[in-house]
Amino acid sequence: MKNFKNDEVWFITGSQHLYGTETLKQVEGNSKIIAKYLQKNKNISVKVTFKALLTTPEEIYNLCQSANQSETCVGLIVWMHTFSPAKMWINGLKILNKPILHLHTQFNSTIPWGQIDMDFMNLNQSAHGGREFGFINTRMRINRKVVVGHWKDEAIIESINVWTRVAASWKATQSMKIARFGDNMREVAVTEGDKVAAQIKFGYSVNGFGLGDLVHHIKEVSEKAITQTVADYLETYEVLKPLQKNGKKHQSLREAAKIEIGLRSFLETGGFTAFTNTFENLTGLAQLPGIAVQRLMAEGYGFGAEGDWKTAALVRTMKVMGAGLTGGNSFMEDYTYHFNPTNMAVLGAHMLEICPSIADSRPICAIHPLGIGGKADPVRLIFNAPAGPALNASIIDLGNRFRLLVNTVDAIPPEADLPKLPVASVLWKPHPDLKTAAAAWILAGGAHHTCYSQNLNPAYLIDFAEMADIELILIDKAINIPSFKKELQWNELYYHLNNGLK
Numbered sequence: 142m143k144n145f146k147n148d149e150v151w152f153i154t155g156s157q158h159l160y161g162t163e164t165l166k167q168v169e170g171n172s173k174i175i176a177k178y179l180q181k182n183k184n185i186s187v188k189v190t191f192k193a194l195l196t197t198p199e200e201i202y203n204l205c206q207s208a209n210q211s212e213t214c215v216g217l218i219v220w221m222h223t224f225s226p227a228k229m230w231i232n233g234l235k236i237l238n239k240p241i242l243h244l245h246t247q248f249n250s251t252i253p254w255g256q257i258d259m260d261f262m263n264l265n266q267s268a269h270g271g272r273e274f275g276f277i278n279t280r281m282r283i284n285r286k287v288v289v290g291h292w293k294d295e296a297i298i299e300s301i302n303v304w305t306r307v308a309a310s311w312k313a314t315q316s317m318k319i320a321r322f323g324d325n326m327r328e329v330a331v332t333e334g335d336k337v338a339a340q341i342k343f344g345y346s347v348n349g350f351g352l353g354d355l356v357h358h359i360k361e362v363s364e365k366a367i368t369q370t371v372a373d374y375l376e377t378y379e380v381l382k383p384l385q386k387n388g389k390k391h392q393s394l395r396e397a398a399k400i401e402i403g404l405r406s407f408l409e410t411g412g413f414t415a416f417t418n419t420f421e422n423l424t425g426l427a428q429l430p431g432i433a434v435q436r437l438m439a440e441g442y443g444f445g446a447e448g449d450w451k452t453a454a455l456v457r458t459m460k461v462m463g464a465g466l467t468g469g470n471s472f473m474e475d476y477t478y479h480f481n482p483t484n485m486a487v488l489g490a491h492m493l494e495i496c497p498s499i500a501d502s503r504p505i506c507a508i509h510p511l512g513i514g515g516k517a518d519p520v521r522l523i524f525n526a527p528a529g530p531a532l533n534a535s536i537i538d539l540g541n542r543f544r545l546l547v548n549t550v551d552a553i554p555p556e557a558d559l560p561k562l563p564v565a566s567v568l569w570k571p572h573p574d575l576k577t578a579a580a581a582w583i584l585a586g587g588a589h590h591t592c593y594s595q596n597l598n599p600a601y602l603i604d605f606a607e608m609a610d611i612e613l614i615l616i617d618k619a620i621n622i623p624s625f626k627k628e629l630q631w632n633e634l635y636y637h638l639n640n641g642l643k
Contacts, residue, residue, distance in 0.1 A: 167287030468595030469498025
């Protein structure tokens with residue numbers, strides 16, 4: 142899984158030659174101090190590198206060109222220490238294709254009341270220098286994140302950290318390759334979409350492959366490799382007796398391991414980081430991949446069931462954002478409701494494919510009938526998820542735009558054990574309540590497939606939507622349906638007019 146070691150954010154500072162050499166030396170020195178502080182701060186996951194003090198249009202243009210060409214630069218943190226005339230930035234910003242975080246800060250945290258003079262005022266002009274930079278970005282319709290406050294404040298550090306993680310995930314999205322084994326589930330609408338529009342908007346490519354291509358890799362798997370993977374199962378999970386070495390279903394466990402090894406081989410050979418399958422197309426497979434998909438997701442792959450490539454891409458993107466954080470991200474589906482008047486909740490699950498990164502304890506490795514697909518009983522991991530704050534996110538294609546929906550939730554313990562439920566599951570209370578959240582989700586056209594996240598909050602998805610220039614709809618504790626309907630109507634008008642102006 143991605144750990145950001147090859148990613149960096151460039152810290153750049155804007156000024157001008159009006160103030161003289163000595164002032165510029167101090168501006169550069171202060172900038173290096175801030176960049177070094179951010180670089181060494183353990184709460185920022187991506188390396189922050191001071192890159193340049195920029196004082197001319199040529200310097201700005203060349204820096205933006207270098208950022209575009211850099212394999213390691215995932216974005217720019219831009220600070221206006223003094224006043225930097227914004228016309229100098231136009232040509233550079235016109236070509237820049239990396240995300241921007243505008244850090245609206247100043248070197249000193251407070252005004253030195255007894256010592257402040259005009260030299261101090263000329264040096265510390267972020268208050269209005271940042272407005273000049275902000276104007277040109279707004280005038281050029283450039284999406285960016287604006288963070289305001291002193292650079293040592295913990296809240297500022299957290300905002301920077303969130304943005305740098307999202308910038309790294311945005312970089313990964315640009316080169317993402319998604320493999321589809323089979324097509325979408327027949328007659329389903331929401332899992333369809335415009336793959337060309339998605340590649341233009343997000344950067345990732347989506348291509349289909351016949352099951353024969355995957356089966357070829359599965360057939361090449363050695364018995365030794367299968368034995369080694371089975372041994373890993375036995376060590377890592379609580380494998381039930383029928384699947385153990387002398388059990389009646391042990392061969393099914395070996396078959397599941399064979400599918401996992403072959404599937405991983407296909408993905409690694411083709412450079413894919415996300416994939417889909419569908420129970421309606423399993424030609425050549427003995428069983429629908431269950432534990433194989435779960436374990437690959439735990440390694441960082443994105444996945445979408447029934448051919449849902451948009452969710453597969455989102456799962457991968459959110460796994461990159463959350464790499465190294467406590468908790469996990471998983472493909473999910475709202476499966477059934479608990480309409481107890483005193484404890485309304487949603488039971489999230491899927492036929493097989495929930496990622497063990499969200500498990501509350503050691504998963505059980507079991508085998509049960511699937512009931513659909515016409516294949517042998519599949520092996521899967523069964524577990525519950527821990528209680529705590531979480532969210533569900535989903536991307537849909539509305540034809541004229543992509544919409545990202547986010548619903549904050551609280552996972553809760555089940556009211557009782559689920560001894561007959563043969564799949565992983567999580568119970569949650571959506572915000573602000575089940576009735577309102579479900580109505581809002583349906584009004585917004587939200588999909589039944591989501592990415593369930595324990596370690597991301599809405600700020601990550603808001604930053605992502607800004608980088609991707611897509612619509613974001615947030616369903617949280619503050620929502621009410623009448624205002625929400627108006628928001629959807631206003632957004633419809635905005636995106637219709639905005640697309641027409643481009």
